[in-house]
Amino acid sequence: MKHLSILIAIGFLMACSRQNDIPNDVMSIDTMKTIVWDMAHADALAQNLYKKDTGSIQLKKMALYQKVFTIHNIDKKTFYNSYDYYQLHPDKNKILMDSVANYANRIRGDAFKRLD
Numbered sequence: 001m002k003h004l005s006i007l008i009a010i011g012f013l014m015a016c017s018r019q020n021d022i023p024n025d026v027m028s029i030d031t032m033k034t035i036v037w038d039m040a041h042a043d044a045l046a047q048n049l050y051k052k053d054t055g056s057i058q059l060k061k062m063a064l065y066q067k068v069f070t071i072h073n074i075d076k077k078t079f080y081n082s083y084d085y086y087q088l089h090p091d092k093n094k095i096l097m098d099s100v101a102n103y104a105n106r107i108r109g110d111a112f113k114r115l116d
Contacts, residue, residue: 022092027074027082029092033099035079037107038068040100 022028027035042064050057069076086093 023085025081026085027078029096029099031072032082032086032096033103035068035072035074036083036096036100037103038071039065042068 043061046057046061046064050060053060066076069079086096
């Protein structure tokens with residue numbers, strides 16, 4: 001009986017640690033944060049540049065997104081596979097979004113330092 005409870009405890013600990021691991025086919029939070037940041041910029045750029053051309057704004061966004069994928073040497077499928085994973089795991093998505101916000105604050109702070 002003692003051995004059975006030890007095995008159950010070990011199994012439980014292993015199961016918990018595996019849930020925190022990110023699958024191999026999903027990009028890490030560190031990688032995703034810069035891509036998400038660039039995607040947000042691409043989206044904002046499309047909104048500002050093409051706001052009068054509402055009929056084709058979605059096509060223009062997709063073209064800008066593709067440029068972001070090219071810059072980061074990934075494809076659309078890889079990004080959306082990872083993005084969907086984070087959307088389905090709110091705990092990891094919160095960490096990702098907090099990382100993006102911290103990254104943005106760091107970049108913003110560096111930009112203001114250069115203005116001094």
